[in-house]
Amino acid sequence: xxxxxxMALAYAGAVGMPWRRAHVAPPGSDIDAPDVARAxxxxxxxxxxxxxxxxxxxxxxxxxxLHDREEALEAAQDTFLRVFRALPTFRGEAAFRTWLFGxxxxxxxxxxxxxxxxxxxxxxPLAQEDPISGQVVALPLADSALDPEAAAxxxxxxxxxxxxxxxxxxxxxxxxLLREVRGLDYDALAAALRCPAxxxxxxxxxxxxxxxxxxxxxxx
Amino acid sequence: xxxxxxxxxxxxxxxxxxxxxxxxxxxCPACARALARSRAVANELSAMADEAAPPFLHARxxxxxxxxxxxxxxxxxxxxxxxxxxxxxxxxxxVLRPGxxxxxxxxxxxxxxxxxxxxxxxxxxxxxxxxxxxxxxxASAPVAMGRADKxxxxxxxxxxxxxxxxxxxxxxxxxxxxxxxxxxxAAERKAEAADQEGAAxxxxxxxxxxxxxxxxxxxxxxxxxxAADKLRPAxxxxxxxxxxxxxxxxxxxPAQAAQSRAQSELAAPDTTVCAIRTTAGxxxxxxxxxxxxxxxxDVVWTLVVGRDGALAVHDARDRxxxxxxxxxxxxxxxxxxxxxxxxxxxxx
Numbered sequence: 001x002x003x004x005x006x007m008a009l010a011y012a013g014a015v016g017m018p019w020r021r022a023h024v025a026p027p028g029s030d031i032d033a034p035d036v037a038r039a040x041x042x043x044x045x046x047x048x049x050x051x052x053x054x055x056x057x058x059x060x061x062x063x064x065x066l067h068d069r070e071e072a073l074e075a076a077q078d079t080f081l082r083v084f085r086a087l088p089t090f091r092g093e094a095a096f097r098t099w100l101f102g103x104x105x106x107x108x109x110x111x112x113x114x115x116x117x118x119x120x121x122x123x124x125p126l127a128q129e130d131p132i133s134g135q136v137v138a139l140p141l142a143d144s145a146l147d148p149e150a151a152a153x154x155x156x157x158x159x160x161x162x163x164x165x166x167x168x169x170x171x172x173x174x175x176x177l178l179r180e181v182r183g184l185d186y187d188a189l190a191a192a193l194r195c196p197a198x199x200x201x202x203x204x205x206x207x208x209x210x211x212x213x214x215x216x217x218x219x220x
Numbered sequence: 221x222x223x224x225x226x227x228x229x230x231x232x233x234x235x236x237x238x239x240x241x242x243x244x245x246x247x248c249p250a251c252a253r254a255l256a257r258s259r260a261v262a263n264e265l266s267a268m269a270d271e272a273a274p275p276f277l278h279a280r281x282x283x284x285x286x287x288x289x290x291x292x293x294x295x296x297x298x299x300x301x302x303x304x305x306x307x308x309x310x311x312x313x314x315v316l317r318p319g320x321x322x323x324x325x326x327x328x329x330x331x332x333x334x335x336x337x338x339x340x341x342x343x344x345x346x347x348x349x350x351x352x353x354x355x356x357x358x359a360s361a362p363v364a365m366g367r368a369d370k371x372x373x374x375x376x377x378x379x380x381x382x383x384x385x386x387x388x389x390x391x392x393x394x395x396x397x398x399x400x401x402x403x404x405x406a407a408e409r410k411a412e413a414a415d416q417e418g419a420a421x422x423x424x425x426x427x428x429x430x431x432x433x434x435x436x437x438x439x440x441x442x443x444x445x446x447a448a449d450k451l452r453p454a455x456x457x458x459x460x461x462x463x464x465x466x467x468x469x470x471x472x473x474p475a476q477a478a479q480s481r482a483q484s485e486l487a488a489p490d491t492t493v494c495a496i497r498t499t500a501g502x503x504x505x506x507x508x509x510x511x512x513x514x515x516x517x518d519v520v521w522t523l524v525v526g527r528d529g530a531l532a533v534h535d536a537r538d539r540x541x542x543x544x545x546x547x548x549x550x551x552x553x554x555x556x557x558x559x560x561x562x563x564x565x566x567x568x
Contacts, residue, residue, distance in 0.1 A: 047285075048282060051278060051281055051282060051285075052278060055273065055277050055278055055281055056271075056272070056273040056277070057269070059273040059274075059277055060268070060269070060271045060273065063271075064268070069274075073274065073277065073280060076277065076280075076281060077280060077281050077284035077285075078284075080281045080284070080285055081284055081285050081288040084285050084288070084289065085288070155264065157260060157261070157264050158264050158267075158268070161261060161264055161265060161268075176265070180262060180265035180266065181265050181266065181268045181269050182269060183266075183269070201232070204232075204233065205228075205231045205232045205233070206231075208230075208231040208232075208233065208258075209227070209231040211261070212227075212230075212231065212254070212257070212258065212261075215257070215261065219257075
């Protein structure tokens with residue numbers, strides 16, 4: 001039986017499945033719409049509001065996809081630059097957030113295709129100059145929030161999941177992240193991944209199976 | 221329910237609360253464990269949504285976007301400037317360019333379909349009588365230079381626009397070197413026969429019967445004068461057009477010379493007779509050009525004939541000159557020169 005998104009959300013809450021938090025955005029209720037309109041009209045404040053609202057989840061998505069902090073930062077930058085340039089062509093057929101995730105995934109795919117991790121110096125910077133204020137900002141160390149798996153209090157399961165996510169294919173990884181982490185519904189997934197809804201369902205099932213099997217190896 | 225079916229439902233994200241599912245989970249410890257792990261994983265994945273980002277993320281993104289926007293704007297400005305330059309250049313060319321250049325064949329085609337298709341009358345910038353003497357030569361192959369090449373030598377044809385008759389002339393260059401007077405006489409006889417036939421549209425090809433071609437520096441022969449007399453156009457008939465019977469004759473090189481002389485005699489005072497020569501110096505046609513457009517005395521211009529028949533004239537420095545393809549096409553009439561470079565200068 002196919003559940004409508006609203007039904008699925010209600011059902012998930014009723015049976016105690018908080019992970020089934022479907023991102024349901026009824027038509028016209030896109031909270032980004034006013035800022036999108038302002039940004040399209042050339043208002044930088046509108047665009048900055050969009051950045052502020054979505055930058056963290058774009059960065060986290062990129063981080064999970066690329067498994068590299070610097071790559072994730074650059075991917076987030078590129079994503080918002082592309083969004084800025086493509087905003088005039090945004091027709092609002094999907095929610096802005098869905099459209100944004102589609103662009104972010106494209107950026108991540110391109111970076112993965114180019115070779116995920118560039119050769120880097122073995123030294124790790126401990127501070128970085130803020131490009132706006134010019135102040136030197138101390139970079140969080142490895143056990144901070146920038147490295148979730150190393151952060152204090154993180155469970156062994158999360159580290160296992162992070163490791164398993166890096167072992168499954170990028171195609172499976174992205175759909176797991178969008179569905180299970182970002183909570184996109186099937187329609188939004190289809191829009192973000194640019195594939196039919198039927199493909200979304202089958203791909204998601206294969207991705208879950210792949211993650212489950214992979215987890216058997218890293219989390220016995 | 222089998223374990224396989226249970227896991228399939230689990231992976232498909234179905235709510236694992238149906239009676240058969242719970243019954244199987246109760247009976248199968250492995251599947252019960254898989255269900256518990258799946259729920260734990262889903263919970264942990266959901267919690268990943270709350271992960272933090274670097275504090276400078278916003279500033280970095282906005283700086284990048286602002287810089288990218290500037291680059292974008294510069295690129296657009298550059299692209300706009302480039303496009304404007306191209307449009308300006310094309311517009312200038314379209315405004316300043318000469319009239320449409322018609323290939324001789326196109327010109328002839330257009331004239332032949334015009335009412336009355338009188339070429340001379342349809343071109344007011346050239347005297348009517350000029351057509352008779354200017355009637356050019358059309359070559360169907362590059363100019364041949366030697367006797368051995370005579371088989372493949374260019375056959376310059378003279379077309380009479382009024383009748384459509386095409387008269388084919390032999391190659392004129394080195395072929396002249398070994399020709400005899402007898403051959404010349406034979407060619408003349410053939411020309412006479414053609415005169416008697418006099419049928420419009422007849423094509424007389426006399427390859428291999430090239431007559432003696434005298435060196436122009438040595439002057440002309442008596443036979444040439446005779447040929448010139450024959451070539452001199454007949455009085456205009458009632459329609460104002462020159463008789464064409466003598467046009468359907470085979471051209472010989474002496475005849476060409478005579479034609480040029482006759483041309484110079486008959487050309488209007490405001491025109492200048494110019495010779496078109498191959499780069500090897502072989503005369504292939506004479507044209508009467510308006511004096512104002514003709515090359516200066518002793519100055520050699522270059523005539524370039526494109527593969528599509530388009531004509532262009534360049535001066536000694538290879539710059540386009542006022543005498544453009546249109547004027548030349550009008551002077552040449554339906555004559556088609558083979559593609560290549562020719563010289564254009566006053567005289568014969």
